[in-house]
Amino acid sequence: MSIIIPNFEFEIIKKHAAEAFPYEACGGLLGKIEKDSRIVVKAYPAGNRYGRITWDSFEIEPKDILGMDKLCVKEDLDILGFYHTHPNHPAIPSNFDVNASWPFYSYVILSVKGNSMDNVTDIRSYLMADRVSVPVEEEVIIK
Numbered sequence: 001m002s003i004i005i006p007n008f009e010f011e012i013i014k015k016h017a018a019e020a021f022p023y024e025a026c027g028g029l030l031g032k033i034e035k036d037s038r039i040v041v042k043a044y045p046a047g048n049r050y051g052r053i054t055w056d057s058f059e060i061e062p063k064d065i066l067g068m069d070k071l072c073v074k075e076d077l078d079i080l081g082f083y084h085t086h087p088n089h090p091a092i093p094s095n096f097d098v099n100a101s102w103p104f105y106s107y108v109i110l111s112v113k114g115n116s117m118d119n120v121t122d123i124r125s126y127l128m129a130d131r132v133s134v135p136v137e138e139e140v141i142i143k
């Protein structure tokens with residue numbers, strides 16, 4: 001599997017990542033699955049319920065999950081996964097990420113080191129089939 005993120009949507013994610021720093025940014029990735037690829041059509045920046053500075057844990061606002069669902073129905077898309085940032089930490093799933101993961105979804109993690117979009121230094125995506133296995137990295141294609 002690979003996940004394909006259009007440039008324009010990637011810019012939205014990077015902007016969100018930079019603006020939220022030093023807090024974790026999080027959001028949804030809506031799109032379609034075609035053969036072996038997950039094709040992102042829309043990035044959906046969401047609120048993070050955790051009001052404290054973290055790098056290893058976040059929680060998407062429930063109202064934003066509802067918003068994603070509504071948009072998916074309206075535009076015939078599926079929630080393919082979620083993105084979030086690791087401020088000042090590598091783009092590797094934390095124990096929290098693994099424990100909070102759901103099968104099927106892509107978990108895109110961005111490492112961010114400051115408030116500028118240039119400070120997004122790494123992007124990786126993982127599938128976490130269950131909550132005990134090692135996360136499996138999938139290819140991220142920005143185009």
Ligand SMILES: [Zn+2]
Nearest residue numbers: 056093094097
């Ligand atoms: Zn994380």
